[in-house]
Amino acid sequence: MSTYKLVCPHCQNRMRIRTSEGQHIFLRITYMQCTNEACGWAVRAEFQMTHELSPSGMPNPAVRLPVADVVLRRQAMKSADDQPDLLDQLDMECAQ
Incomplete structure (x- = not known):
């Protein structure tokens, strides 16, 4: 870290x-x-x-931020380029 x-x-x-x-x-x-x-x-x-990059495992209903688009999430993962993006996977599952 x-x-x-x-x-x-x-x-x-x-x-x-x-x-x-x-x-x-x-x-x-x-x-x-x-x-x-x-x-x-x-x-x-x-x-x-300003934006949620990944969902909380213990969500608080009072916490509401817009979900970051794929560009912002990829910027946050600069050092982990080979790691899959959880929200991209969820987007694909929801589309099916």
């Missing part, structure tokens, strides 16, 4: 999240700062869940 590293666009050093607050089940506002003291750039960012 990989972790996402946020990089300062000014000095290319790592950013850290100073604080965050939930606005909605799918939206989190964060306040971030560059870890390079000489740079010190600070920013407000929004992290939003």
Whole structure:
């Protein structure tokens, strides 16, 4: 499993999240700062869940996101190109 590293666009050093607050089940506002003291750039960012890439094994009826199209799902699977796409298989089964 990989972790996402946020990089300062000014000095290319790592950013850290100073604080965050939930606005909605799918939206989190964060306040971030560059870890390079000489740079010190600070920013407000929004992290939003926009599309479902695969269904949950424990679905919550309150969670409703649009299902990502095949292009988005393939982008998410860049490192696993040989792995079949579950939603493509479900689409084909439903069509039969």
